Amino acid sequence: MIVIEDVHKHFGGFHAVDGATMRIEERSITGLIGPNGAGKTTLFNVIAGVLPPTSGRITMAGEDITGLPPHELFHKGLLRTFQIAHEFGSMTCRENLMMVPGGQSGEQLWNTWFGRKRIADEERALRAKADEVLEFLTISHIADLRAGEISGGQKKLLELGRTMMVDARIVFLDEVGAGVNRTLLYTIADAIKRLNQERGYTFVVIEHDMDFIEKICDPVICMAEGKVLAEGTLDEIKANEHVIEAYLGTGLKNKDKVGA
Numbered sequence: 001m002i003v004i005e006d007v008h009k010h011f012g013g014f015h016a017v018d019g020a021t022m023r024i025e026e027r028s029i030t031g032l033i034g035p036n037g038a039g040k041t042t043l044f045n046v047i048a049g050v051l052p053p054t055s056g057r058i059t060m061a062g063e064d065i066t067g068l069p070p071h072e073l074f075h076k077g078l079l080r081t082f083q084i085a086h087e088f089g090s091m092t093c094r095e096n097l098m099m100v101p102g103g104q105s106g107e108q109l110w111n112t113w114f115g116r117k118r119i120a121d122e123e124r125a126l127r128a129k130a131d132e133v134l135e136f137l138t139i140s141h142i143a144d145l146r147a148g149e150i151s152g153g154q155k156k157l158l159e160l161g162r163t164m165m166v167d168a169r170i171v172f173l174d175e176v177g178a179g180v181n182r183t184l185l186y187t188i189a190d191a192i193k194r195l196n197q198e199r200g201y202t203f204v205v206i207e208h209d210m211d212f213i214e215k216i217c218d219p220v221i222c223m224a225e226g227k228v229l230a231e232g233t234l235d236e237i238k239a240n241e242h243v244i245e246a247y248l249g250t251g252l253k254n255k256d257k258v259g260a
């Protein structure tokens, strides 16, 4: 479980996150919603070690992880997905997955000279793992395509696939649905659900698409002005008067537009 206690993140005099407190239950798929500028992405970045908090405390399974850099959190199984970097666009999807674990023997000069067989064995294992990940995500057919050539939705699946190359326990996803067609969006939702149910992943998902949230998230946490406004099932959140007020003018009653 991740406990976020009174976290603040200020940019100069601006309080982007202003005393956020929440708990992320193990094995949940928690949805994080809120109007534009509510501080969701900033909070994600603070939890994932991308930005240092101004104050507050974050613990994971009782261990203080406040301000730990991303690579240390990575080793603890806490990952935030990132867009496939431009420079990896010319590599195939399979190669992009095989890049993830790092620390392969092949990276060390000593091993390059003396451990050819071990490197070949490792590469074979990595390749098998990458192929297994592609199959799980139902995108085996793009294994040999360059990552720069695949669609936006397929890129999102590949980003998710990168988390499966390591022993991820908690994965933070920022707007996986943005610009993705419905069919692929449901493939992504299904993959998230299966990773949660079959492999015990915990997810925290920032999303503006309410159909997507409704399909996979429980609980849902709503933020506004850097604070947590409400928490509950999506139906409870939609009926909450503070939430309705925060969304006023952006049309909460039209569920497709919540957070948009």
Ligand SMILES: Nc1ncnc2c1ncn2[C@@H]1O[C@H](COP(=O)(O)OP(=O)(O)OP(=O)(O)O)[C@@H](O)[C@H]1O
Pocket: 011, 014, 016, 034, 035, 036, 037, 038, 039, 040, 041, 042, 043
């Ligand atoms: N590096 C920064 N410097 C200054 N202000 C920032 C910085 N990053 C974010 N902000 C501001 O903090 C506020 C919260 O932004 P954030 O991106 O966290 O909101 P959000 O809830 O994720 O919004 P959206 O749904 O639009 O992505 C915004 O007003 C934003 O302009």
